[in-house]
Amino acid sequence: MQNKLFVIGMGPGDAQLVAPRALAALEASTDLVAYGLYLDLLGGVCDGKTHHQLPLGEEIARARLALDLAAQGKATALVSSGDIGIYAMATLVFELLDQQLQGKENHPEWLDVEIEVIPGISAMQAAASRVGAMLGHDFCTISLSDLLTPWETIEKRLHSAGTGDFVVSFYNPVSKKRNWQLNTARDILLQYRPAETPVVLGRQLTRDDESIRIIRLDELDAKDVDMFTLVSVGNSESRHIVNGSREWVYTPRGYKKKLL
Numbered sequence: 001m002q003n004k005l006f007v008i009g010m011g012p013g014d015a016q017l018v019a020p021r022a023l024a025a026l027e028a029s030t031d032l033v034a035y036g037l038y039l040d041l042l043g044g045v046c047d048g049k050t051h052h053q054l055p056l057g058e059e060i061a062r063a064r065l066a067l068d069l070a071a072q073g074k075a076t077a078l079v080s081s082g083d084i085g086i087y088a089m090a091t092l093v094f095e096l097l098d099q100q101l102q103g104k105e106n107h108p109e110w111l112d113v114e115i116e117v118i119p120g121i122s123a124m125q126a127a128a129s130r131v132g133a134m135l136g137h138d139f140c141t142i143s144l145s146d147l148l149t150p151w152e153t154i155e156k157r158l159h160s161a162g163t164g165d166f167v168v169s170f171y172n173p174v175s176k177k178r179n180w181q182l183n184t185a186r187d188i189l190l191q192y193r194p195a196e197t198p199v200v201l202g203r204q205l206t207r208d209d210e211s212i213r214i215i216r217l218d219e220l221d222a223k224d225v226d227m228f229t230l231v232s233v234g235n236s237e238s239r240h241i242v243n244g245s246r247e248w249v250y251t252p253r254g255y256k257k258k259l260l
Contacts, residue, residue, distance in 0.1 A: 139167035220233075
């Protein structure tokens with residue numbers, strides 16, 4: 001398999017949630033490029049492969065390396081958690097190719113690489129599945145990291161999501177150096193939806209140390225969230241229901257009149 005690059009979303013962490021097509025691509029690859037934790041989570045399917053592990057923060061280097069390896073004729077897999085096309089590595093691969101086509105890179109060999117993007121289950125889908133059907137109506141995702149996107153743009157999107165009454169899933173809600181954005185986002189959404197709006201905090205989703213909490217929007221606080229947490233905020237109609245020891249969150253689609 002010459003000059004092949006698989007761009008793979010491995011899902012949230014549970015090996016049983018990795019798509020069969022992703023497993024086949026991993027088995028067909030000789031070289032795996034990823035943040036080391038992702039390969040550890042994948043387990044035995046990565047045995048016998050050459051691992052190229054680069055730390056968090058080295059995303060551009062990972063994308064370049066994957067393209068280089070594939071251009072050298074190695075069947076290469078670039079692996080990311082969740083869906084690799086959502087706030088993940090697929091964007092960088094195509095941005096580098098775009099740069100090459102514009103003459104801003106000096107890697108013409110990249111253009112001969114055959115690329116196949118394989119989707120995975122995203123963190124927002126995993127969180128929604130754990131509590132029921134939170135994404136049952138229109139929803140959006142917003143990254144709260146202002147490292148690459150100006151805060152003014154993020155704030156505009158928050159107001160738009162509030163005005164449109166979307167369920168909102170926050171990626172990159174906090175980091176060690178950044179914790180004020182989530183509380184600001186909470187305060188903005190409180191302008192548009194009730195204080196009791198359900199919020200799901202999903203940490204280490206589908207992994208051994210997973211934890212799920214359901215709280216009210218007015219209880220959301222950055223101190224209770226870390227970089228491994230997905231935060232999903234319901235819309236004005238999202239419902240938190242309790243059945244004995246089990247809690248559910250769902251967002252109705254408008255079938256109420258037909259159910260009566």
